[in-house]
Amino acid sequence: MSEDGQFLAATTFDGRINVWDLNTLTSSEPATKLREYETKGSFGMSVALSSDGEFTASGHANGAVYLFNNTTGRLAHSLQGLVKPVRTVAFSPASKFLAAGGDAKVIALYDVKNGEQVANLTGSQSWVMSLDWSDSGENLLSGYVVLIPISFFKLGGRRDMLTLL
Helix, strand or coil, rough: CCCCCEEEEEECCCCCCEEEHHHHCCCCCCEEEECCCCCCCHHHEEEEECCCCCEEEECCCCCCEEECCCCCCCEEEEEEECCCCCEEEEEECCCCEEEEEEECCEEEECCCCCCEEEEEECCCCCCCEEECCCCCCEEEEECCCCCEEEEEEECCCEEEEEEEC
């Protein structure tokens, strides 16, 4: 769901990504579907909307990460770097970066504007199941599937990881 609650994005078993306008939802009418993106049929596992509403990102079972431009309705970038299922994607607050993680036990950071992978955050003990950015965009929190529940990454000049027990 978008930050302002106006839009909802979801992924399907066959990899389609749908975006709806929730402002059109009434008790008698479903929300209007604004976009339907195709992703080459790979099972969709995660989806996120950028805070400015310009982009939709999706992560897939085949390791693919796609970035769509909601204004043009077209694929902006097919992002490289992860080869195992991508279980979570998250935009930084200013929509400058996209973080993606999953079964590879790595969090890949991408520049949203040009689609380049700018960093790999390593040290995960297990599958990355969730990601969330601090409001400032300087910190990234990730959740795992094992007893070591979360890790905290401070971004900037150093790429340190602190595991919270």
